[in-house]
Amino acid sequence: MNKSNFSMMFPVWTMLAFSASTTPVVAARRPAGGATQTADDQKNNKGDVTLAAAIRKSIMTDKTLSVAAHNIKIIAQGGSVTLRGPVRSEEEKASVLAKARDIAGATMVTDSITVSPKNGDPKQ
Numbered sequence: 001m002n003k004s005n006f007s008m009m010f011p012v013w014t015m016l017a018f019s020a021s022t023t024p025v026v027a028a029r030r031p032a033g034g035a036t037q038t039a040d041d042q043k044n045n046k047g048d049v050t051l052a053a054a055i056r057k058s059i060m061t062d063k064t065l066s067v068a069a070h071n072i073k074i075i076a077q078g079g080s081v082t083l084r085g086p087v088r089s090e091e092e093k094a095s096v097l098a099k100a101r102d103i104a105g106a107t108m109v110t111d112s113i114t115v116s117p118k119n120g121d122p123k124q
Helices: 003-009 012-021 046-060 090-104
Strands: 073-077 080-087 109-115
Touching: 046 073, 046 080, 046 090, 080 090, 090 109
Parallel strands: 080 109
Antiparallel strands: 073 080
């Protein structure tokens, strides 16, 4: 079989599809120390899902917050909430924490939020 017949039988896209499927999938790794909660730690029980959704809705409706603050990780587990990720200012951090504490309770929220301004502009 010559090369042109082979390419007619197996188009290039087929070869690409086969090669892409053999790419190994690398599992996400837990942060160093293993004690930090990640989104994978949240169970799908109704109470935790509802709690996380209420906090997310409260954060998302505040249009004064940056995109980074809107993308904060919310991990609810057994009624306790952990907030992780960067925000652009101390004011945003305080605002996000206040929203979570209003909904979950002041003693039920763990703060793992970091402040990292982007190019000096707190709204980015």
